[in-house]
Amino acid sequence: EPEVTQTPSHQVTQMGQEVILRCVPISNHLYFYWYRQILGQKVEFLVSFYNNEISEKSEIFDDQFSVERPDGSNFTLKIRSTKLEDSAMYFCASSVSAGVNSPLHFGNGTRLTVT
Amino acid sequence: AQSVTQLDSHVSVSEGTPVLLRCNYSSSYSPSLFWYVQHPNKGLQLLLKYTSAATLVKGINGFEAEFKKSETSFHLTKPSAHMSDAAEYFCVVSDSTGNQFYFGTGTSLTVIP
Numbered sequence: 001e002p003e004v005t006q007t008p009s010h011q012v013t014q015m016g017q018e019v020i021l022r023c024v025p026i027s028n029h030l031y032f033y034w035y036r037q038i039l040g041q042k043v044e045f046l047v048s049f050y051n052n053e054i055s056e057k058s059e060i061f062d063d064q065f066s067v068e069r070p071d072g073s074n075f076t077l078k079i080r081s082t083k084l085e086d087s088a089m090y091f092c093a094s095s096v097s098a099g100v101n102s103p104l105h106f107g108n109g110t111r112l113t114v115t
Numbered sequence: 116a117q118s119v120t121q122l123d124s125h126v127s128v129s130e131g132t133p134v135l136l137r138c139n140y141s142s143s144y145s146p147s148l149f150w151y152v153q154h155p156n157k158g159l160q161l162l163l164k165y166t167s168a169a170t171l172v173k174g175i176n177g178f179e180a181e182f183k184k185s186e187t188s189f190h191l192t193k194p195s196a197h198m199s200d201a202a203e204y205f206c207v208v209s210d211s212t213g214n215q216f217y218f219g220t221g222t223s224l225t226v227i228p
Contacts, residue, residue: 004158035216043159043205043218056214091159099213101166103149106159 002026006092006107013082013114021077021110023092032075033093033104034067036060043091049075050098082114117142119189119206121219129227134178134193136222138206141187148189149207149216150180159205165189176200201226 005024013019025032034046047057049067064086066078075094079086089111093104122137140146150162163174170182176199180191189206206219 006158009156031214035218042220045215045217048214058215093159102213103161103164104159104216105161106151108156108158 002105004092004094004105004107006090006110008110009108010111011113013112015084015114016081019079019082019112021079021090021092021112023075023077023107024073025075025092025094026105027073029094029096029105031055031095031098031102032067032069033095034077035091035093035106036088037091037109038085038088046077046090055098079112082112084114087112087114117146117208117210117217119148119208119217119219121204121206121222123222124220125223125225127225127227128196130198131195134191134196134200134224136191136204136206136224138189138191138219139187140189140206140208142208144211147209147213148180148182149209150174150178150189150191151205151207153203153205153221155202162191162204196224196226198226198228200224 007022032049037043045058047061048055068076089109091109092107095102118141120139148165151159153159162178163172165172165182173179178193204222207216209216
Protein backbone atom coordinates (compact mmCIF):
# COMPACT_ATOMS: atom_id res chain seq x y z
CA GLU A 1 0.00 0.00 0.00
CA PRO A 2 1.35 3.47 -0.86
CA GLU A 3 2.72 5.42 2.08
CA VAL A 4 3.60 8.96 3.02
CA THR A 5 7.32 9.03 3.81
CA GLN A 6 9.07 11.57 5.99
CA THR A 7 12.75 12.28 6.44
CA PRO A 8 14.63 12.48 8.66
CA SER A 9 12.99 10.48 11.42
CA HIS A 10 14.83 12.54 14.02
CA GLN A 11 16.39 15.98 13.65
CA VAL A 12 18.39 17.75 16.32
CA THR A 13 19.17 21.42 15.85
CA GLN A 14 20.37 24.37 17.86
CA MET A 15 18.10 27.24 18.75
CA GLY A 16 18.14 29.88 16.05
CA GLN A 17 19.02 27.49 13.25
CA GLU A 18 16.82 26.78 10.25
CA VAL A 19 15.47 23.29 9.62
CA ILE A 20 13.70 21.72 6.68
CA LEU A 21 11.49 18.72 7.23
CA ARG A 22 10.81 16.65 4.16
CA CYS A 23 7.82 14.64 3.07
CA VAL A 24 6.92 12.59 0.03
CA PRO A 25 3.12 12.36 -0.16
CA ILE A 26 1.30 9.54 -1.89
CA SER A 27 1.73 10.07 -5.59
CA ASN A 28 -1.87 10.64 -6.72
CA HIS A 29 -2.78 12.81 -3.74
CA LEU A 30 -3.42 16.50 -4.28
CA TYR A 31 -3.84 17.89 -0.77
CA PHE A 32 -0.99 18.10 1.68
CA TYR A 33 -0.82 18.92 5.37
CA TRP A 34 1.52 19.41 8.27
CA TYR A 35 0.54 18.64 11.85
CA ARG A 36 2.65 18.67 14.97
CA GLN A 37 2.48 17.05 18.39
CA ILE A 38 4.38 18.54 21.29
CA LEU A 39 5.24 15.83 23.79
CA GLY A 40 2.26 15.11 26.00
CA GLN A 41 -0.05 17.40 24.08
CA LYS A 42 -2.60 17.12 21.30
CA VAL A 43 -1.83 16.69 17.64
CA GLU A 44 -2.30 20.19 16.19
CA PHE A 45 -3.03 21.35 12.66
CA LEU A 46 -0.41 23.63 11.14
CA VAL A 47 -1.19 24.09 7.46
CA SER A 48 -2.91 22.64 4.41
CA PHE A 49 -1.63 23.06 0.87
CA TYR A 50 -3.28 22.61 -2.50
CA ASN A 51 -2.46 23.65 -6.05
CA ASN A 52 0.86 25.13 -4.97
CA GLU A 53 -0.54 27.41 -2.36
CA ILE A 54 -1.57 27.40 1.27
CA SER A 55 -5.31 26.78 1.60
CA GLU A 56 -5.55 27.06 5.38
CA LYS A 57 -3.22 27.66 8.27
CA SER A 58 -3.52 27.78 12.03
CA GLU A 59 -2.38 30.47 14.44
CA ILE A 60 0.69 28.37 15.14
CA PHE A 61 1.82 28.73 11.53
CA ASP A 62 3.37 32.19 11.79
CA ASP A 63 6.07 33.87 9.71
CA GLN A 64 8.64 31.50 11.13
CA PHE A 65 7.12 28.67 9.11
CA SER A 66 6.86 28.11 5.40
CA VAL A 67 5.90 25.24 3.13
CA GLU A 68 6.91 24.42 -0.38
CA ARG A 69 6.41 21.80 -3.04
CA PRO A 70 9.70 22.25 -4.84
CA ASP A 71 9.11 19.47 -7.35
CA GLY A 72 6.45 16.93 -8.24
CA SER A 73 7.07 14.68 -5.29
CA ASN A 74 8.40 16.51 -2.23
CA PHE A 75 6.51 18.66 0.26
CA THR A 76 8.65 20.52 2.77
CA LEU A 77 8.17 22.41 6.00
CA LYS A 78 10.79 25.02 6.78
CA ILE A 79 11.21 26.50 10.23
CA ARG A 80 13.38 29.60 10.31
CA SER A 81 15.25 30.46 13.48
CA THR A 82 14.00 27.54 15.57
CA LYS A 83 12.95 28.03 19.18
CA LEU A 84 12.99 25.57 22.06
CA GLU A 85 9.20 25.36 21.93
CA ASP A 86 9.36 24.10 18.34
CA SER A 87 10.53 20.75 19.69
CA ALA A 88 7.80 18.33 18.68
CA MET A 89 6.86 15.46 16.41
CA TYR A 90 5.91 16.82 13.00
CA PHE A 91 3.55 14.77 10.86
CA CYS A 92 3.03 15.18 7.16
CA ALA A 93 -0.25 13.98 5.64
CA SER A 94 -1.85 13.83 2.24
CA SER A 95 -5.27 13.12 0.80
CA VAL A 96 -6.73 12.50 -2.62
CA SER A 97 -9.17 15.37 -2.34
CA ALA A 98 -10.56 17.76 0.21
CA GLY A 99 -13.55 16.86 2.27
CA VAL A 100 -14.34 14.32 4.89
CA ASN A 101 -14.74 11.42 2.51
CA SER A 102 -11.05 11.59 1.73
CA PRO A 103 -9.26 10.85 5.01
CA LEU A 104 -5.72 11.89 5.67
CA HIS A 105 -2.84 9.47 5.24
CA PHE A 106 -0.04 10.27 7.67
CA GLY A 107 3.67 9.67 7.58
CA ASN A 108 5.66 8.28 10.50
CA GLY A 109 6.68 11.74 11.62
CA THR A 110 9.91 13.63 12.19
CA ARG A 111 10.91 14.20 15.79
CA LEU A 112 12.48 17.66 15.99
CA THR A 113 14.59 18.46 19.03
CA VAL A 114 15.75 22.04 19.48
CA THR A 115 18.55 22.48 22.01
CA ALA B 116 -15.88 25.20 17.18
CA GLN B 117 -15.02 21.53 17.00
CA SER B 118 -13.29 19.47 19.63
CA VAL B 119 -13.07 15.96 20.98
CA THR B 120 -12.46 14.73 24.49
CA GLN B 121 -10.95 11.33 25.10
CA LEU B 122 -12.03 10.42 28.56
CA ASP B 123 -9.23 8.00 29.40
CA SER B 124 -5.54 8.69 28.88
CA HIS B 125 -4.67 5.04 29.59
CA VAL B 126 -6.68 1.84 29.23
CA SER B 127 -5.39 -1.58 30.17
CA VAL B 128 -7.17 -4.81 29.18
CA SER B 129 -6.33 -8.48 29.21
CA GLU B 130 -5.84 -10.26 25.92
CA GLY B 131 -9.14 -11.70 24.69
CA THR B 132 -11.32 -9.27 26.66
CA PRO B 133 -13.34 -6.40 25.16
CA VAL B 134 -11.88 -2.99 24.46
CA LEU B 135 -13.73 0.28 25.02
CA LEU B 136 -12.05 3.61 24.25
CA ARG B 137 -14.27 6.58 24.95
CA CYS B 138 -14.63 9.76 22.94
CA ASN B 139 -17.04 12.66 23.22
CA TYR B 140 -17.23 15.38 20.62
CA SER B 141 -18.36 18.95 20.38
CA SER B 142 -19.40 20.36 17.04
CA SER B 143 -21.56 23.19 15.78
CA TYR B 144 -22.74 21.12 12.81
CA SER B 145 -23.16 17.49 11.89
CA PRO B 146 -19.66 16.19 12.44
CA SER B 147 -17.38 13.79 10.66
CA LEU B 148 -15.48 11.65 13.12
CA PHE B 149 -12.49 9.38 12.83
CA TRP B 150 -10.37 7.06 14.90
CA TYR B 151 -6.66 6.84 14.16
CA VAL B 152 -4.14 4.46 15.70
CA GLN B 153 -0.44 5.09 16.21
CA HIS B 154 1.87 2.19 16.87
CA PRO B 155 5.34 2.95 18.28
CA ASN B 156 7.58 4.64 15.72
CA LYS B 157 4.81 4.52 13.13
CA GLY B 158 2.55 7.08 11.54
CA LEU B 159 -1.11 7.63 12.25
CA GLN B 160 -3.24 4.98 10.58
CA LEU B 161 -6.95 5.41 9.91
CA LEU B 162 -9.05 2.81 11.74
CA LEU B 163 -12.50 3.98 10.74
CA LYS B 164 -14.57 7.03 9.90
CA TYR B 165 -18.12 8.28 10.35
CA THR B 166 -19.45 10.71 7.75
CA SER B 167 -23.22 10.80 8.34
CA ALA B 168 -24.06 7.41 6.87
CA ALA B 169 -24.64 4.38 9.12
CA THR B 170 -24.18 5.20 12.79
CA LEU B 171 -22.36 1.92 13.47
CA VAL B 172 -19.08 2.03 11.64
CA LYS B 173 -16.83 -0.96 11.12
CA GLY B 174 -13.13 -0.46 10.70
CA ILE B 175 -9.97 -2.44 10.27
CA ASN B 176 -8.62 -5.05 12.68
CA GLY B 177 -12.05 -5.82 14.14
CA PHE B 178 -12.66 -2.35 15.57
CA GLU B 179 -15.97 -0.56 15.35
CA ALA B 180 -17.48 2.64 16.66
CA GLU B 181 -21.00 3.89 17.15
CA PHE B 182 -22.02 7.49 16.57
CA LYS B 183 -24.57 8.55 19.19
CA LYS B 184 -25.81 12.04 18.58
CA SER B 185 -27.90 12.17 21.76
CA GLU B 186 -24.80 11.43 23.83
CA THR B 187 -22.34 13.28 21.54
CA SER B 188 -20.18 10.18 21.68
CA PHE B 189 -18.16 8.09 19.27
CA HIS B 190 -16.69 5.31 21.39
CA LEU B 191 -14.33 2.75 19.87
CA THR B 192 -14.86 -0.91 20.68
CA LYS B 193 -13.45 -4.31 19.88
CA PRO B 194 -14.90 -7.60 21.18
CA SER B 195 -11.58 -9.28 21.90
CA ALA B 196 -8.23 -7.54 22.38
CA HIS B 197 -5.11 -8.83 20.73
CA MET B 198 -1.54 -8.10 21.79
CA SER B 199 -0.98 -6.26 18.52
CA ASP B 200 -3.70 -3.75 19.48
CA ALA B 201 -1.38 -2.12 22.02
CA ALA B 202 -0.94 1.42 20.67
CA GLU B 203 -2.05 5.03 21.03
CA TYR B 204 -5.56 5.78 19.75
CA PHE B 205 -6.79 9.18 18.67
CA CYS B 206 -10.36 10.34 18.22
CA VAL B 207 -10.59 13.07 15.59
CA VAL B 208 -13.30 15.45 14.37
CA SER B 209 -13.00 17.43 11.16
CA ASP B 210 -14.26 20.88 10.30
CA SER B 211 -17.07 21.27 7.79
CA THR B 212 -14.69 21.48 4.84
CA GLY B 213 -12.65 18.44 5.85
CA ASN B 214 -9.53 20.58 5.66
CA GLN B 215 -8.74 20.68 9.35
CA PHE B 216 -8.78 17.78 11.74
CA TYR B 217 -9.01 18.28 15.49
CA PHE B 218 -7.38 15.56 17.56
CA GLY B 219 -8.14 14.32 21.03
CA THR B 220 -5.29 13.90 23.49
CA GLY B 221 -5.08 10.20 22.80
CA THR B 222 -5.67 7.00 24.76
CA SER B 223 -2.82 4.60 25.31
CA LEU B 224 -4.05 1.00 25.16
CA THR B 225 -2.08 -1.69 26.97
CA VAL B 226 -2.94 -5.34 26.38
CA ILE B 227 -1.89 -7.72 29.14
CA PRO B 228 -1.07 -11.29 28.12
